[in-house]
Amino acid sequence: MQPSFTIRRATTADAARLTALVRSSGAYRGTYAPIIAGYRVTADYLARHEVFLAADPADRLLGFYALVPDPPELDLAFVADEAQGRGIGRRLLAHMLGRAAQARLPEVRVVSHPPAEEFYLRLGAQRVGTVPPSPPKITWERPELRFAVPR
Numbered sequence: 001m002q003p004s005f006t007i008r009r010a011t012t013a014d015a016a017r018l019t020a021l022v023r024s025s026g027a028y029r030g031t032y033a034p035i036i037a038g039y040r041v042t043a044d045y046l047a048r049h050e051v052f053l054a055a056d057p058a059d060r061l062l063g064f065y066a067l068v069p070d071p072p073e074l075d076l077a078f079v080a081d082e083a084q085g086r087g088i089g090r091r092l093l094a095h096m097l098g099r100a101a102q103a104r105l106p107e108v109r110v111v112s113h114p115p116a117e118e119f120y121l122r123l124g125a126q127r128v129g130t131v132p133p134s135p136p137k138i139t140w141e142r143p144e145l146r147f148a149v150p151r
Helices: 012-024 030-036 043-048 088-102 114-122
Strands: 006-009 050-055 061-069 072-079 107-111 126-131 142-148
Touching: 006 088, 012 043, 012 050, 012 061, 012 072, 050 088, 061 088, 072 088, 088 107, 114 126, 114 142
Parallel strands: 072 107
Antiparallel strands: 006 050, 050 061, 061 072, 107 142, 126 142
């Protein structure tokens, strides 16, 4: 049975709850916490990038992604901790690849959060290298991946 949620373009009215989802992510506790400290999804960010969210029938935010078209990169991808394991991330990434295909992008780069690398690999990304730390916020290497965009 397909999970009951819709994917729609995020609006400026969604900015605060997108920010709250990023800041509440369990994947960014401990060592990884500095990268999201003070992070905000702003109206300007939403205007500049393709940001789509997944919401349940009661409009509860389940997850979202941000596609930067030039150069093509998946900038953000989050699924609420309590919604993980229900296929939401998989559907959001399929949606992102569909948007990339519509825009005729040849590939989409992902600089992955290290614990998320396996998820992207399962969905067809290829590891192409690593991105070095960029202190003070990022003190660890991050996997660099690429999704080939289906035609």
